[in-house]
Amino acid sequence: MNMIFSIKKVRATVLALLCLGSSHAWTAEKKVACVKQQTEQGWSTPTATSTTVMSGSELNAVVGGDAKFQPYSSYAVIVKENNQVNVLTLSPRSMGFLPLFETQVEDQYGKKWMIKSDYWLCY
Numbered sequence: 001m002n003m004i005f006s007i008k009k010v011r012a013t014v015l016a017l018l019c020l021g022s023s024h025a026w027t028a029e030k031k032v033a034c035v036k037q038q039t040e041q042g043w044s045t046p047t048a049t050s051t052t053v054m055s056g057s058e059l060n061a062v063v064g065g066d067a068k069f070q071p072y073s074s075y076a077v078i079v080k081e082n083n084q085v086n087v088l089t090l091s092p093r094s095m096g097f098l099p100l101f102e103t104q105v106e107d108q109y110g111k112k113w114m115i116k117s118d119y120w121l122c123y
Helices: 003-023 056-063
Strands: 029-039 047-055 074-079 085-089 103-106 112-117
Touching (some): 085 103
Antiparallel strands (some): 029 047, 103 112
């Protein structure tokens, strides 16, 4: 799979989804998540960020033929200020929702993240 090409498609489509908001036919939902990334020095500072939670089948439809996202899995797509996209694989127990408690997940590059719903304080 050509991950660079796929991520560019995801970035463009997620940006479009974010602009269209809830009027679009996708069942993807915008949510605020509290995330931090594992670094060589430990964990980064927690940040509240806008994410788009999508199923694997929705993500495959967005990315196209080369995508290999699990159809029934849930993913949190984060678009950073520099338009870098991170696709975090949520736990199978998430069922399309961000976890209420901090949970370790991985992005498309295998990097470790901690994610939780920003329902409570981001700490």
